Amino acid sequence: MMFALSKAEIAQLDSVVYTLTRDLEVLYELADRLIPDQRGYQALYTANQMINTIISGDDSGAVVLAKQYFSKGNGTRCHTLAAIGNCHIDSAWLWPFSETKRKVARSFASQLKIMEDYPEHIFVASQAQQWAWCKEYFSELFDRVKLQVAAGKFLPVGSTWTEMDGNIPSGESFIRQFFFGQKFYQTEFGVTCKEFWLPDTFGYSAQIPALMRHMGLQRFLTQKMSWSLINKFPHHNFIWEGLDGSTVLAHFPPGDSYHMFLTVEEALWTQQNLRDKGRSSVSAFLFGYGDGGGGPTQDMLERRQRLANTDGCPKIQMMTPDDLFTQLESEQHNFCRWVGELFLELHNGTYTTQAAMKKLCRQAEFAIRDAELLLSFAVAFLGPSAAATLLQQSMLELEVAWKKVLLNQFHDVLPGSGIGIIYPQAEQYYTEALTTASDISNLAIDAIFGASGTTSPAVINSLQWPREEVIKTIEGAEEYMLVSAPPVGYSFLTPITPSTPVSINEVDGVFILDNGLVHAEINSLGLLVSLKVTGDGRDVFKKEDSTQLSGNQIIIYDDEPLYWDAWDIMDYHLETPKVVNDLNSGFNLTPVSIVESGPLIAKLSWGVDLGSSSTFSQDIELSASSPILTFNNTVTWHEDHKVLKAVFDTNVQSSKANFDIQFGHLERPTHMNTSWDSARYEVCGHKWADISEPEWGFTIFNDSKYGWMARGQQLSLSLLRSPKAPDYFADMKDHAFKYGVMPHTGKMP
Numbered sequence: 016m017m018f019a020l021s022k023a024e025i026a027q028l029d030s031v032v033y034t035l036t037r038d039l040e041v042l043y044e045l046a047d048r049l050i051p052d053q054r055g056y057q058a059l060y061t062a063n064q065m066i067n068t069i070i071s072g073d074d075s076g077a078v079v080l081a082k083q084y085f086s087k088g089n090g091t092r093c094h095t096l097a098a099i100g101n102c103h104i105d106s107a108w109l110w111p112f113s114e115t116k117r118k119v120a121r122s123f124a125s126q127l128k129i130m131e132d133y134p135e136h137i138f139v140a141s142q143a144q145q146w147a148w149c150k151e152y153f154s155e156l157f158d159r160v161k162l163q164v165a166a167g168k169f170l171p172v173g174s175t176w177t178e179m180d181g182n183i184p185s186g187e188s189f190i191r192q193f194f195f196g197q198k199f200y201q202t203e204f205g206v207t208c209k210e211f212w213l214p215d216t217f218g219y220s221a222q223i224p225a226l227m228r229h230m231g232l233q234r235f236l237t238q239k240m241s242w243s244l245i246n247k248f249p250h251h252n253f254i255w256e257g258l259d260g261s262t263v264l265a266h267f268p269p270g271d272s273y274h275m276f277l278t279v280e281e282a283l284w285t286q287q288n289l290r291d292k293g294r295s296s297v298s299a300f301l302f303g304y305g306d307g308g309g310g311p312t313q314d315m316l317e318r319r320q321r322l323a324n325t326d327g328c329p330k331i332q333m334m335t336p337d338d339l340f341t342q343l344e345s346e347q348h349n350f351c352r353w354v355g356e357l358f359l360e361l362h363n364g365t366y367t368t369q370a371a372m373k374k375l376c377r378q379a380e381f382a383i384r385d386a387e388l389l390l391s392f393a394v395a396f397l398g399p400s401a402a403a404t405l406l407q408q409s410m411l412e413l414e415v416a417w418k419k420v421l422l423n424q425f426h427d428v429l430p431g432s433g434i435g436i437i438y439p440q441a442e443q444y445y446t447e448a449l450t451t452a453s454d455i456s457n458l459a460i461d462a463i464f465g466a467s468g469t470t471s472p473a474v475i476n477s478l479q480w481p482r483e484e485v486i487k488t489i490e491g492a493e494e495y496m497l498v499s500a501p502p503v504g505y506s507f508l509t510p511i512t513p514s515t516p517v518s519i520n521e522v523d524g525v526f527i528l529d530n531g532l533v534h535a536e537i538n539s540l541g542l543l544v545s546l547k548v549t550g551d552g553r554d555v556f557k558k559e560d561s562t563q564l565s566g567n568q569i570i571i572y573d574d575e576p577l578y579w580d581a582w583d584i585m586d587y588h589l590e591t592p593k594v595v596n597d598l599n600s601g602f603n604l605t606p607v608s609i610v611e612s613g614p615l616i617a618k619l620s621w622g623v624d625l626g627s628s629s630t631f632s633q634d635i636e637l638s639a640s641s642p643i644l645t646f647n648n649t650v651t652w653h654e655d656h657k658v659l660k661a662v663f664d665t666n667v668q669s670s671k672a673n674f675d676i677q678f679g680h681l682e683r684p685t686h687m688n689t690s691w692d693s694a695r696y697e698v699c700g701h702k703w704a705d706i707s708e709p710e711w712g713f714t715i716f717n718d719s720k721y722g723w724m725a726r727g728q729q730l731s732l733s734l735l736r737s738p739k740a741p742d743y744f745a746d747m748k749d750h751a752f753k754y755g756v757m758p759h760t761g762k763m764p
Contacts, residue, residue, distance in 0.1 A: 039081075090326075141212045195414070225259050235263050252343060268299040269298050361578075368582075387413065405458065412455060525544065526607060526609070528644070533549060617636065655739065702717065711759065
């Protein structure tokens with residue numbers, strides 16, 4: 016773009032006039048907010064005197080009047096606001112990573128200038144990735160920043176590589192966020208952060224306290240819970256207890272924001288809004304332009320000076336996060352306790368939007384984990400010199416791969432709430448990380464088998480339990496073999512004869528599949544009408560009173576959020592179900608047909624047109640020796656404000672369901688007894704969810720999905736969404752994913 020410069024002006028700051036405008040601004044706000052209180056009238060009278068003095072030509076006299084007013088201090092019991100400058104730069108959101116690098120430079124440079132003029136200024140910046148960008152692209156600026164870090168004015172906070180999503184990343188990803196973040200701060204500044212600083216993300220896993228304590232952290236700060244749509248969170252200061260009993264001190268700035276501007280209105284609101292009055296004497300007050308960066312300005316620092324100790328307002332003192340949390344820790348015996356997840360009652364569409372981000376994230380987490388495991392085995396097999404060479408080079412490459420994955424876990428990239436331009440680069444980063452993991456895995460495998468002199472084909476099991484599975488012998492061909500491997504080990508490629516071959520029969524339009532472990536019945540529409548452990552009488556979908564339920568209902572709903580398109584899915588979407596594999600639905604459906612009939616694989620196939628340009632096809636498979644019935648799905652998706660789900664109406668009676676999360680599982684209610692329960696209509700889970708009675712139950716697995724619902728006896732998995740903002744073309748493409756179901760006896764496996 017070309018622009019014509021038509022006018023340029025040079026101005027000189029009149030410091031006296033600037034001071035008076037700031038004085039009058041604050042006095043006006045005090046009068047506006049405090050009247051009819053006497054202190055409001057005092058502010059109004061002082062401002063009136065100043066105006067009269069200015070009109071008479073005595074500007075310096077007006078300055079004296081203002082100083083006299085602001086010199087009258089507050090009471091000793093007045094609440095203190097810990098003013099902490101910040102700029103919370105989204106690593107990508109309505110701009111790509113490349114623009115964020117420039118935002119970092121502009122924001123950091125402006126804060127250095129503010130510190131020159133206001134020596135009391137404290138500024139914090141999280142996300143080690145952004146500090147690393149500053150070092151890489153703006154080295155001179157970074158050197159100047161380091162001087163202020165050493166002076167205790169420009170402070171790294173948060174401990175993590177990026178401000179990641181708080182639900183979707185794996186437990187290992189969380190640990191790596193802390194590890195690489197702290198490593199950078201320790202290497203560059205000799206600083207170890209003492210807090211987890213995550214002001215803006217879309218809910219918080221119940222495992223975060225345990226993960227924090229594992230990394231030596233006991234302080235947590237966020238504010239996003241103030242966005243909950245239904246229930247107001249009851250605390251701003253509390254002890255947060257995780258799944259294993261680990262506890263941390265949690266603080267929510269009661270101003271409910273991380274980009275405040277140090278106005279009287281904000282200060283009074285922060286004090287009024289505090290949910291723990293009487294329990295704490297200090298609260299964080301995070302000021303500065305945020306999201307797009309910028310940070311505090313001169314005007315904000317001027318207002319802070321006037322409100323530092325002004326009667327009628329809380330005290331506003333510059334503090335470091337360490338000062339703030341040290342004072343809170345001295346009062347934490349007063350605080351209440353919250354157990355379990357911090358569930359944000361909004362933005363739960365982010366568990367599903369931009370499906371490719373979720374799938375690539377899951378694949379990369381698994382692939383890097385396997386590469387590291389195989390690498391450790393290879394080092395044990397090799398001699399010292401060869402092991403050191405392989406380890407040194409591989410660890411450097413794996414660190415680069417991890418950092419690409421961690422960057423993509425930023426809380427507007429992985430959740431899918433950014434503009435379209437950011438996702439091609441994010442996919443590239445994931446692809447590069449996957450390539451690195453594959454290359455290192457291959458090097459490690461070559462080292463392992465080369466050291467043993469073995470050339471025979473083998474299968475490797477990287478999991479901690481023995482596995483017996485059907486594999487394809489030739490990729491792309493329909494040739495199968497049943498093989499086994501020990502826990503965290505390998506076995507040579509030796510075919511096994513299944514103890515019970517898979518059988519498939521059709522009776523009156525119902526397809527019956529059985530492998531000695533699972534008995535399943537699927538009708539011609541692809542509905543799962545019977546599922547049980549072979550030999551057990553309890554059926555997931557048939558009741559004793561002959562009531563017929565069904566699973567694998569593919570349902571499409573209207574999806575029109577109130578506020579944030581890519582972010583939100585509202586509960587009223589559940590009022591608009593259209594079951595696509597139903598004869599009365601009006602969808603053009605290709606009925607079920609047999610594709611494979613055993614003895615190792617039984618496979619059915621069916622499909623349906625979802626719209627004029629959207630299609631859904633599904634292969635239903637049961638393999639020998641597997642307790643899981645698998646659904647392989649291929650979807651061409653070009654819908655407008657729709658959400659697609661797989662729904663299972665079960666015969667399992669339970670008041671709670673269990674969901675896989677980082678290093679554990681979480682119980683959530685299946686009922687709507689309270690407003691807190693009803694707000695959990697769309698929740699986050701990882702690889703599986705289970706609904707069980709004491710002695711039997713039903714589990715759903717998936718390879719790349721995170722949005723779930725458990726209501727009554729129904730368990731459902733969200734598959735795809737089609738929001739139109741901020742990315743109009745979000746998920747408008749082809750998708751491949753799978754989920755599986757398993758009946759079980761006994762307690763949840």
